[in-house]
Amino acid sequence: MPDGSKAEARLPPPKHRDVRLDFFRGIGMFIIFIAHVPRNPWNDWIPARFGFSDATEVFVFCSGMASAIAFASVFERAGFRLGLARVVYRCWQVYWCHIGLFLAAVALMVGADHVFGTGAQFVTSLSLNRFLGPDTGTAILGLFTLTYVPHLFDILPMYLVALTLIPVMMLLATIGPPLALLVSVLLWVVAWYGGFNFSAEPWEDRGWFFNPLAWQLVFFTGFAFVRGWLPTPPIDRRLVAVAAAVVVAIIPFAHPWGIAALPESFRVPHELVDKTSLGPLRYVHFLALAYLAYAAAGVRGSHLRGPIVAVCCKVGQQSLAVFVSGIIFSLMGGIALALNGYTIAMVTIVNLCGFAGLIVVAYVVGWFKSKPWGVKHAIAARPSVSLSHAPSQAGE
DSSP: OOOHHHHHHTOOOOHHHHHHHHHHHHHHHHHHHHSSSTOOGGGSGGGGGGOOHHHHHHHHHHHHHHHIIIIIHHHHOHHHHHHHHHHHHHHHHHHHHHHHHHHHHHHHHHHHHHHTTTTTHHHHHTOOOTTTTTTTTHHHHHHHHTSOOOOOOHHHHHHHHHHTHHHHHHHHHHHHHHHHHHHHHHHHHHHTTOOOOOOSSSSOHHHHSSSSHHHHHHHHHHHHHHHHSSSOOOHHHHHHHHHHHEEEEEEEEHHHHHOOOOOOHHHGOHHOTTTTTHHHHHHHHHHHHHHHHHHHGGGGTTTTTHHHHHHHHHHTTTTTHHHHHHHHHHHHHHOOOHHOOOOOHHHHHHHHHHHHHHHHHHHHHHHHHHTSSSHHHHHHOOOOOOGGGGGGGGGG
């Protein structure tokens, strides 16, 4: 992400992800894990308890930035057809990750009830009764057509829709980036003010928990900053003060204790902070929080150093695999807590083991992606041969 200087504004968009993108995406993965462990006491201390936005905005915003780096250059370098093919390939990956994640979660909950003799406790906790009951056929068809999007499995379908909009935005940007940004805002208005959403269940009138037409605004905000469609704000003490004031002022209106203490007339209307349709105050809070994080990271992430940062960056680099694994780990953690109690020791063990699992997944996936079996790695790993003992051309 550029740093707002005039010199950088003339440079082409960056071709490589920087430490800030990977670090904050990695932090988001840890927070998402905490938030998805059922009845997790650590959930009371994540940033979402102190503001309107949460780790979902971090994930979507950073995904937009990463998508601009990974896909937009393909459109420019190889043309629209191959750019479209690149996006379709990514959609294919995300789609099957979503299907596989849900089926793995179903198997985990059914298996837990069977092994621990808990009847249908864990199946019911994930609202899988309809899926495993008389509506299984309808639910399976809905699962594969994305007309059945169960709770807890909403983020990847929303991300999928945002990805499909990339070719549209790139086409609009050829006319002018402001047009692409205008369309993104109009789609958000249709979702937030107009109430349009996709169906999440074949048997009930329920929309997607994360309305993709609304959340694409966060995605393409990150996309636009990387592409240079939006000017990057400079790191300025006055802007830092304004952003900090916004974040601090919102705390009493977002924290459960503050909400309980406020008179009814002082509470923020739900539609302004609605998570499904991305209420405008959520968006404002996230932008303020993002600017503070951006300023704290320093120019080009100069303040982000050390082993902890390196680990977070590795997790952020493999965010899709880590996210999918993290959902399963969070369900396993919920099962462990339900069976063993919500003691301080057990809660700590579950969360730390979950963190360790995310880190292991990130490093293992990174190792496989490095293709250690490739020619370059094989040559580097091959022991050198001493010339004094090498066979001569005469065939010694």
